[in-house]
Amino acid sequence: MNILVIGAGAWGTAMAISAATHPDKRSVRLWARDEAQARQMQAERANSRYLAGIAFPDALQVVSGDVMAQVQEADLIVLGTPMAALRQWLIRLQDCRSPVVWLCKGFEAVAADAPAGSHGLMAHEVCQQVAPQLRSGALSGPSFAAEVARQQPTALVAASAHKDVSELLVSAFHGEAMRVYANEDIVGVEVGGAVKNVLAIATGLCDGLSLGLNARAALVTRGLAEMTRLGVALGARVETFMGLSGLGDLVLTATGDLSRNRKVGLLLAEGKTLEQAVTSLGHVAEGVYSARTVLARARQVGVEMPITETVVALLDGQLPVTEAVQHLMARDPRGE
Numbered sequence: 001m002n003i004l005v006i007g008a009g010a011w012g013t014a015m016a017i018s019a020a021t022h023p024d025k026r027s028v029r030l031w032a033r034d035e036a037q038a039r040q041m042q043a044e045r046a047n048s049r050y051l052a053g054i055a056f057p058d059a060l061q062v063v064s065g066d067v068m069a070q071v072q073e074a075d076l077i078v079l080g081t082p083m084a085a086l087r088q089w090l091i092r093l094q095d096c097r098s099p100v101v102w103l104c105k106g107f108e109a110v111a112a113d114a115p116a117g118s119h120g121l122m123a124h125e126v127c128q129q130v131a132p133q134l135r136s137g138a139l140s141g142p143s144f145a146a147e148v149a150r151q152q153p154t155a156l157v158a159a160s161a162h163k164d165v166s167e168l169l170v171s172a173f174h175g176e177a178m179r180v181y182a183n184e185d186i187v188g189v190e191v192g193g194a195v196k197n198v199l200a201i202a203t204g205l206c207d208g209l210s211l212g213l214n215a216r217a218a219l220v221t222r223g224l225a226e227m228t229r230l231g232v233a234l235g236a237r238v239e240t241f242m243g244l245s246g247l248g249d250l251v252l253t254a255t256g257d258l259s260r261n262r263k264v265g266l267l268l269a270e271g272k273t274l275e276q277a278v279t280s281l282g283h284v285a286e287g288v289y290s291a292r293t294v295l296a297r298a299r300q301v302g303v304e305m306p307i308t309e310t311v312v313a314l315l316d317g318q319l320p321v322t323e324a325v326q327h328l329m330a331r332d333p334r335g336e
């Protein structure tokens, strides 16, 4: 199988390493848009900017330049870019004959001053809009790039409306260190992947303010409830939220110190501005860009998401960090 990964950040690189170490021989190319970065990776046989200290396997080739020539030769195209670049890539790849899958977890961003009622889309909705003929899907689930790149055991979920696409994803990545489960519920998988990032900002804040383990467990549990409410209202299945891309990724991201979204919350608790927090990461934290859209979509379908609402107020500078918890605790009592 010939796999092309587009986007050489932490996650694209980790998944390219994972596919290239698969016991069944694969040819894996990792395409970087920055030619200087590609040359450096070729020389060092590592991605020192995004995944320092992890050597590339022999079957991984780093490429740059004319991407469409690379696309022609691929049996599977994996988009490893952030959500913000997804739309432009799907437009470029709309006539592609091979399946295209994405790794990004988020909803399209909306500007703070966007007209009321405007909202961004989930990745599969963007695909339906700009490239409906593509055979496409998403790969998601609890997975820190550094652990996947070091071949530490990981389980992912392959979501697609096309059975042959999820089967291809399973055969591309399922191996000794990685299990890949298929799931037809792409709405549930994408809602889980996007909302857990927003909730991880909240738990980072909670832990940074030393509010305790009880508070963190409450945020994770009530966060799962609001994620599930939104997903079901958008057409997802409840069970998906008990799976890898729901509870699994929420627990990982909300409690794991490798998470960039959690780190944003920790940095805000330290008194950093949002800009300082985001700049210091050196990687994308999708929750920062998705939170407003998650809330807009929730309001549109009449779903309450108090934790997300609090995170949005914080990110928009409408609520001081120290008042965020009182904001949540002051809510009227209700049934669980």
Ligand SMILES: NC(=O)C1=CN([C@@H]2O[C@H](COP(=O)(O)OP(=O)(O)OC[C@H]3O[C@@H](n4cnc5c(N)ncnc54)[C@H](O)[C@@H]3O)[C@@H](O)[C@H]2O)C=CC1
Pocket (backbone or CB within 6 Å): 006, 007, 008, 009, 010, 011, 012, 033, 050, 080, 081, 082, 083, 085, 103, 104, 105, 106, 143, 144, 145, 146, 282, 283, 284, 286
């Ligand atoms: N890092 C992780 O552990 C995981 C990340 N993800 C998701 O994967 C996505 C990417 O995350 P990371 O790789 O960690 O981000 P990153 O910040 O480490 O790297 C992003 C990469 O995308 C490239 N890029 C940006 N715009 C591009 C464009 N238009 N064309 C081509 N390349 C472009 C950047 O140059 C950079 O190499 C995010 O949506 C993230 O939520 C999902 C699972 C795990």
Ligand SMILES: O=C(CO)COP(=O)(O)O
Pocket (backbone or CB within 6 Å): 105, 141, 142, 143, 144, 197, 200, 249, 252, 253, 258, 259, 260, 261, 262, 284, 285, 286
């Ligand atoms: O999606 C991830 C783990 O599954 C990575 O989370 P962060 O983007 O918060 O690092």
